[in-house]
Amino acid sequence: MGYRAPLTDIGFVLHHVLKVQDSDIPGYGDLDTGFTQAILEEAGKLCADMLAPLNAVGDREGCRLENGKVRVPSGFQQAFDALRQGGWTAIDCDVDHGGQGLPYILHTAVNETFVSANMALQMYQGLTHGAYSALRVHGTEAQKAYYLPKLATCEWTGTMNLTEPQCGTDLGLIRTKAEPQPDGSYLITGTKIFISAGDHEMASNIIHLVLAKAPGGGEGTRGISLFVVPKYLEDGSRNAVAPGKVEDKMGIHGNATCVMNYDGARGWLVGDLHKGMRAMFTMMNEARLGVALQGYAVAEAAYQSSVGYARERIQGRGVTSGPGPSEALIVHPDVRRMLMDQKAFVEGARALTYWGAVMLDRAHRLGDRAAEGVVSLLIPVMKGFLTDKGFEGAVTAQQVWGGHGYIEDNGVSQYVRDARIAMIYEGANGVQALDLVGRKLTAEGGKPVMDFFDILKSECCAHDDRPEMAEFTGALKVASKQMQAAAMVFAERGMKNPNDALAGSTDFLHLAGHVCLGLMWVRMARAALEMGGSFGAAKLVTARHYMTRALPACALHLARIEAGGASVMALAAEDF
The missing domain is CATH 1.10.540.10 (Acyl-CoA dehydrogenase/oxidase, N-terminal domain)
Incomplete structure (x- = not known):
């Protein structure tokens, strides 16, 4: 399996x-x-x-x-x-x-x-x-x-060094210092934590990109610069950077997550002085799409594992099977429910992630500003929703395995542990939700979100003359209106009571995620009808499952958003 x-x-x-x-x-x-x-x-x-x-x-x-x-x-x-x-x-x-x-x-x-x-x-x-x-x-x-050239071929590997013991998301609190030298280099001193692939011997050099504060930059993120700090210098000597610890983690044990100590390590400025955040955020769309991919890709492996087990594990008989010997788990409706939930999510998530990659290609290779705006709007949705649901899918796969899923030797528990980190790193999912509601919805005067709503409307209208598509487009129309209604709640209440709006940010992220997957399933249903055959028929069944069993969650998320933040914010801190 x-x-x-x-x-x-x-x-x-x-x-x-x-x-x-x-x-x-x-x-x-x-x-x-x-x-x-x-x-x-x-x-x-x-x-x-x-x-x-x-x-x-x-x-x-x-x-x-x-x-x-x-x-x-x-x-x-x-x-x-x-x-x-x-x-x-x-x-x-x-x-x-x-x-x-x-x-x-x-x-x-x-x-x-x-x-x-x-x-x-x-x-x-x-x-x-x-x-x-x-x-x-x-x-x-x-x-x-x-x-x-050496990074492209991985003769040398690279890392990103942002987080420090006293700060994660709030990078304005970093303490790592960069002291300018007469030759134009800087001496970097400080400690970075949670550095994935921070040190190893698989490559002949490791190139660290490090956020640090150089003199004259002021307080907060405005004082941050980006530096390239190699493990080995050009003359072959070891730079003053070393791993202080390899973290003992819940999952991804095979990746060296390190505490990195910089003790006057020589580095060189990347981009403009005191503009390190701008340089770092250049890669954020790509990086966060990559983490979104991790969310569903691990869920795909877990799904395959659970399908194999459900086909082989003999356990009872189906309720409509009649007398006879015990049958495989896959005959039972609740097991089928778990498998269909996984299947519908993974296949929809794949289509969404690939569409995101195409929009990034359009932005980079054609200079398409509209595509860049839409993908920037949806990146926090993809990262947050696909990793939340990817972890949920891995847990569901473990549930199919029953007690054997709780035994490490069978492997499915590793998927649960590995998938969990994707909800946390590259910006925790709560931060993604805040970014979506607090920044992305109003970016460029709201143009990207309006462009996205136009995409939804155009997709539905494109199939008005095809009655066989009505069951799919009808469900998407309802969900799209619910997303627009939620956005209006934020527009009406956000300025008066920001906490009221932000208390619904995660619900809005998930509502938007369901709408995105609904859009993908409309497109896949259209393609499946064109293909025909057993593969196309299976796709249509899966599309119906998503539209009838998953997409209605949009109504729940809208109700929570409309409820506001009163219950969320009412208790005093000491009452928790």
Whole structure:
């Protein structure tokens, strides 16, 4: 019952729902079915043969700090070498840097399979991709020439250093200092925590991107600058940065989450002085979409595990089966409910994430401001909703396994533990909800959210002449109106009582998430009707399940939003 890449479903989303091969985005003309299928099949083989078998190994062995060096689990070095040598780390990196220059959507599809197979291992290259992207936009020409080719191929890996012991989301409280030197470099001193892939021996160098405060920047985030701090300097000597601890975590044991100590480490400014937040946020849309992907990709692996168990585990007889021997779990309606809930979520989440990747490609490759506005609006929805529901899906998979799901040897509990972190890092989901309601809804005078409502309206109207689509578009119309009603509540109450609005922010994020998946299921239903056959029929059944069993949650979220924040804010702190 090991993980197998869902290549048929990935191909369906790419070529029948998004129709990437017909897009006007530069580079998409190469994405014909044969080309993407060949790449994804090879990725699937790598997952089945090497990455997935190491998932439990990484969970069992974890990472450890020995004599100043971080040791990764057995087999991780060989697997990482295979990823690097196969060019998998550089799919969408620039050709000039040793990459393949392919669109981000293809990187996203491949990345899904790697996360499902082994999330902890994939994170080493995932963090490197983020460092590559930040330096590509904000680095000097000399920095790009020096760092990007080795980051693209993961000869060197990268990290992002933001959090400190006394601050997480409130980065204005950071204490790490950057002292300017006569040669133009800076000496970085401070402690960073929760640094994923912070140290290891799988690459010949590790390039840390570090937020720190240089003199003259003022208080709060306005005084923050971004610095590139390599583990090894250009002359081969060790820089004054070292891991102080490898954290003992709930999950992703195979990834080295480190406390990093900077003791006058030499670093160089990236971007403008005191504008580090701007440089860091360049990569936030991509990074948060990547975490959204982690949410459903782990749920996909857990779903596959629960389907396999439900087909094999003999337990009772179906209520309509009549007399006879016991049957497999999958005959029971409540087990079917759990499997359908997982299936409908994962398939909808995949389509939403891929659509987000296409919008990022449109923004970056065509300069499409409207696409950039909509994807920026929806990024907190994708990150928050898909990771909340992804964790829920992993728990549901564990429930299908029953008592055996609680036993570590069977593996499904690892998915629960691994999925949990995605709700926390890269901006905790409550922060995503606050960002959505407090900033994104009013961004550009509300243009992106109005553009999104126009997308919903256009999608529904496009099928007015197709009665077979009415059951899907009708449900989406209702949910869309509920989302608009919720937005109006915020507009009417937000200025008078901000707490009243923000108390409903998580409900609004989930309401919007359901609407987004409803939109995806309308599009997938249309594609399924065009395809026909058993695959198309199964898609239509799953679409109906989402529309009738999941999308009605929008009414609950709207009722909570309309209730306001009185009960949330009424108690004094000492009464809790």
